[in-house]
Amino acid sequence: MSREEKVSQRELFDKQMKEFEEFVESMKDSLGLPTFPDMKSGALQWYDQRWITTRFVISVEGIKEFFDKLIDGKFVTTKCKSCGELYFPPQKDCPKCRKSDMEWVELSREGELLTYTQINVKPYSFSHYDDYIVGIVRLPEGINVTAWIRADDPSKLQIGMKMRLEIVRRKPENYITYEWVPAEE
Amino acid sequence: MARDVAIVGVGHSRYGVRSDVNIGELAWESISMALEDAGLEQKDIEYFVVSSVGGWSSEYLPAVVIGEYSGLTPKGTARVEAACASGSAAVKLAYDMVASGSVDIATAIGLEKMNESPTPTVVEFIGRAGNYFWEFHNFGLTFPGYYALYATAYMDRYGATEEDLCLAAVKNHYYGARNPKAHFQKEVTLEKCMSSRYIAWPLKLYDCSPITDGSSAVILASGEVARELTDTPVWIEAIGHASDTANLSKRDDFTYLRAARLAAEQAYMQAGILDGYEMYKYFDVAEVHDCFTIAEVMAYEDLRFSKPGEGYKMLRDGETYIGGKIPVNLSGGLKAKGHPIGATGVGMVAELTNQLLQRVEKDRQAPIEKGRAIAHNVGGTGHYAYVTILSLDRPRG
Structure with missing residues (x-):
């Protein structure tokens, strides 16, 4: 199948649902009820x-610095003073010592790949994307970060390989987020 | 001091795509069966706990809908949620109410009607079961995807293969084919599993449990009441429970489920049998949470049926079929019997009760010699875990 002809899971599903709904509408027209076998x-x-x-509308007020810095190309998190x-992910409160006095620190942008998967069957709200790879990378600080992995050749991914974090704009939604790439690419 | 608690009646609907029933009707199939099994009427039930996750189905308050349809109103009730372990949480709450003396008879009813929504919507709901913002919203993880992260790490560390994982599917379909209540009642070959399409690499279609509708019910009674009701009570000897982080990235290791390991240790401690990595020797049969094949492998290890990293060898050696070290998932498991999320844990306890009482179909009946069975029920991706031990012997004699 050529690239032009490739249809997303969303297009397929939406088409199926449209056909189904048209069928139920026709049943309703003839029966007066939206029932079908x-x-x-x-x-x-x-x-x-x-x-x-x-x-949903989700508050990010308590961790807004994360997003402010992400816009500036920095990858930061919270550390309990x-x-x-x-x-x-960054959090406003420290449950360990039960204080809420955090400082923002920059995190390493390189780490080691702990594990990964490729999502083939997608949730509806991700069904417009091609298959995507998700991985968890451990930073030298001992922190793990989940994100998409952008790789030219997914078959070359290996647990333990070095990965580099890039701050990118997610298309087509067009918001700033981060993803992993193999360090040598 | 806590009172002994026995199972005095169980019910289990046919699992599958149940387009022939609504939520109330589906629950009634199990409730009526459990009442009949116990020789009780609705008025005898003092409290009913309903486990149901919902979201994909129309009824927002399933507990009262089920209560009204089944004639359990006006008894006290609540719905509980522990994701895929909701059923075990319901059993635990019903158990505690009886053990504490709050009531003499309580029931746990598990129900899920997942097929009221189309598949992409259900995939969406389950994918959100983790940390919504930092995992799902940005990176679109799915339920198979979360377990695939474990599968990748496990295979890399211990040298297990995709074939090894498929052996769990082959076994569970083998027994599902012998269970008239199973969603899938067909055997599959290793080749068929291996050639199925990827859902979340390295997990394939046949590594995954299906989207299932179903219900199950168990009626629990205090030791004294149970003795009056039945000559064959099955005792709840122990229930271990634990949880883990919502966000998977907060975990250190992706080759085992910490919550399941903790819940198992806790249950073994309660039963006074915690020793080594041959824990299968205490049990006649186990039901484990095989939402994905990798989950069954980790279950063997987290339950200490094998040493860490050696669970897949039990599958290679056929040790979890009848005649092996311990038969596992003779119901077909989540893989073939199906996984109606909220019903699964209650269904495991119902199945093991029937196994211990030797009343399941002959070709999937475990030989009962030790009089003990174990259920391992995991919620989400190791977010919740419950391990329940059932016994033919009364715990405190």
């Missing part, structure tokens, strides 16, 4: 006539 079992189903879209505990 299940394709496999034949059991009668009711197609929900009420639906919602969920999208009182006990020295380092946190990633």
